[in-house]
Amino acid sequence: MARYDSAGNGRRLIGWATPDSGPNRAIAGLQNIRNRARDAGRNEWAAKGARSRWATNLVGTGILARPKIADTALRAKLIALWDDWSEECDADGVLDLYGLQALVARNWIEAGEVFVRLRPRRLEDGLAAPLQLQVLEAEMVPLLDTDSAPGLAPGHSIRSGIEFDAIGRRAAYWFHRNHPGDATTTSIGTADLACVPADQVLHIYEPERPGQLRGVSEFAAILPKLRGIGNYDDAVLHRQEIANLFTFFVTRPPEGATPTPDPLSGGLVETGPDGVPIAPLEPGTGQELAPGEDVKFSSPPDAGTNYGDYMRNQHQYVAAGSGIPYELLTGDLRDVSDRALRVILLEFRRHCQQRQWHILIPQLCRKIRRAWAKSAWLAGRLTQAEFRHALQVEWAPQGWDYLHPVQDVDARIKEVRAGLKTRSAAILEKGDDPWAVEAEMAADNARADALGLKLESDPRANGNCMHEDVSPSARSSSIEKGVRISSATRTYDQ
Template sequence: MSKRRKNRQPQTKVAVVGAASQLPQAHYDAAGTGRRMRGWMPSSSGPNRSIAGQPTLRNRARDAARNDWAGRAIPARWSANLIGTGIIARPKTSDPATKERLTNLWNEWLSVCDADGVLDGYGLQNMVAANWIAAGEVFVRLRYRRPEDGLPVPLQLQILESEMVPMHDGFAANGNKIMQGIEFNAIGQRVAYWMYRTHPGEANATGELVRVLAKDVLHIYEPLRPGQLRGVSELAPILAKLRGVGDFDDAVLERQKLANLFTGFVERQPVAVEPSIDPISGRKVERDNADVPMVAMEPGTFQELLPGESVKFSEPPDAGANYGDFTRTQYLGVSAGTGLPYEILTGDLREISDRSLRVIINEFRRMCQQRQWLILIPQFCQKVRNAWAESAVISGALPGKLLNEAKRVTWIPQGWPYIHPTQDVAAQKTAVEAGLTSRTRIINERGDDPEEIDRERLADQERELAAGLRLPAPDPNAPPNPVDQAKARLIEAETRLLKAQEDIARNAAEDQRHIAAAEAEFKKAEARRAQEEQQLAQARRQLVDAEVAVIQAKAEGEKAEQARAQIAAELCQAQTERESNARIEVLQQQAQTAELESQARQEALAAAERHAEEIRSLIWQTEQARLTTAQLEVEAARIGLDELKELSA
């Protein structure tokens, strides 16, 4: 007994003082555990465990796309705005011949790139975007073909739905870990995807899985959390609400259908024997399955009831006064949950102004651009372009030295249409003139090719000049811009030069005539420049006159000020010497007159100085504009003359 006491270890007792007051308290209301928040205890699942219900979400999203108008509209609206008619690839090379070669080969391949042979490349872009939004993800398999298949580049794209990769976890035969159908190596890199050979939802599904290398698979999805392996449908946050709103609409519709059934009841005292002839309509009584007589009514009937009879009509409920506001509120939540503006989802523009619509569309366009440049282009478009370039080089369709040039492209999404064309074009024109942007950038934003636009404009101008067509007259209300006019004349001179080159090639005898015409243009330009210089000299003389007027105004102002001071002195002296009141009044009037005269001279001086400054500023602007104009005109004429002389030589 004593031995046990010796081996017993001393116990440490901890006293808890004010334990209740020392417990950590939640500083956020949403983190509270009181009665209000007790039922809200979400799990702390990781990014992949939290999407374990992805197949169910995906199936319900597809069901909504099949049977609910909003479920169908959401992926359709997103794909229409993300893709439109296609995201175009434009090579960055500066060599026109290389650019044309790459563009032609790319466009030729796009027409046959679908492994199913149904869509072209831009149609596949639309399918990828729509399936990504609806199902949360989509797979694209790169299918390399044989040279004898007759393709411009031996490569095709196969679009695969999310169901083709099961949410399977395990280990591969080589020891790699498989998570949600994706195989990872020891350092966490994706090395393969495990896919069904046939769609698991088809009648001929076998359930056989095949291993496809990750380098041959494009996985398009938007990871919402770091480490998330699979995508979740865009409709996931609103599927429950969407189904509830749909059920509510169906119930209201059925209720309104029943409300349109006009039903009445004839009440009378019970009789021993039911009559065979209806006393109201005078027709034979028709009975339903329960042996209840049925009475019909005709339009415009005034029916007299028998004694003791009365008619009572049913009062079915209507749709409710708040039906429209309620459904609108629900679809506002649906549209917000999917990132679509309510007006774009529903087409309801009744309660929105033009200014508000601009704000909404600009915000939505920013979201579209975010998904274009962060998801679709890097995950799909650029990877397809890289695979195409490598296949083209391997197959010999392109030389190896063009591999990098073929991969380097600028992606141009379809341009946004103008909301207010007149205002939008005017704003872009002002931005270009102010140096805030360039024509190239604006044309790219429109989804067009600046070089192609320039070629088309030049071809139109040449054709109009050759046909003798008049160009559109300038706006008579617009102020003349000498620099723009000179640039226009320079363009006309270059156009005439091109036409002259063609004429010289056909008939060398006309060279001298064109040279003489160019010399005449050059002399006219020199004469116009001399005339501009004379006008500038005249303006300078006007400036000298204005400055002389300023000097004279200053002198007259000084004289008026001296006269005012002298009269003021005389008035002060008269008041001091106590001269007669008449004399003092005369001096006071003279002093007031002198004061007014001095003020008038000061105002005249200020006006003269402003006039001189305006003339000085005008001369500076005129000098710059006229000199620039004259230089451009002379340069245009010199270009035409020198080129014609070189061609003649």
């Protein structure tokens, strides 16, 4: 009968334990994983570096919201209101909105999940919109399972600290009132928990199986290896410390023989606290030994010729397990060509974009934007029509730097001219606002005209209407000389 070899129970696979756990039983011991991941983030450079690299590439300086409406006045109003609120949105009063985004990304990668609580405020608090955000660690929601608890509605149940209604929808989250790692008690009784409606909580995590309720640390698969690498490296370090304790041994004639001066110092033999003779060693010493005496030097161990290769291979495994390119994690660019590095970074950027658009933007950014717009509308900062327009935004993560500036810019220009991409899309990819860029162009042109500046002009030097006879080098030269941006109607080349 035909079957998969991996389904058999032969000699090769007989010791392979494969429990048929569901998506939530499979993450039993989740708190143990979190504790070890946080310890690795504090004490293991590879874990700390991976966490930092992920947060830097996922968020950078911030994932921005760009209104898509054409009404210039309303657009300016929405941007100003959003920017004012972004500076004061942190319930702890420490970070702005984009700092909170980075904090969320770091904790999501390290602990596997993080919570953001929406905290409505009073009008008299004087905020641009009566709403603030409170970032809470994964430990704040206990891994509690129960079908009965004080205040639990009929037909509701709690699984992994999340309350579900009778048809399986998330109804609430049960939070510790204080962080269990800081509180004096660690009880998880329902009397010690606060029930927060689900529409006031953002749960940021990446489910790896359908039905998975809680997130698992990005480092779960590499924690044992990290521990082993650290122990091995410490052992080598201590071995080298022992090797630095360089010593030698002087053998003398049997007892009863005539005493002789110390062969190295020339004086009497020195002794240590235990009365054992010590022969000091001084730089540049050259001394003949007395008859019958001999010197034997110790042979301390070294780090081993394969130490560097072994550590490099191990950290390649760690990098692969954490999703970070080895070259980016360690800075080791040995034997990596320019072309190979480009392929490596492009693949990593694709992974970052997947997580930006599948996790951070839908689970965090969009929900924060909707809550902000709703609170501003209820507070009278926006009308109902403006509220609907406030939700019409394009999200723009920070753009990637060019790997090859001349080639990359030239390729982007050709895409725009060929109609494969709009100029707005090209600007958004760099994390900039097309409307703001065009406004700056117009302001620059107006200021140049007002000052009577005589700038070299090329009416075809504006995005879509660039012609083939204008070479990249000629365009670069013109830009360096201060070309005035044309305001003529743009048309695609045929």
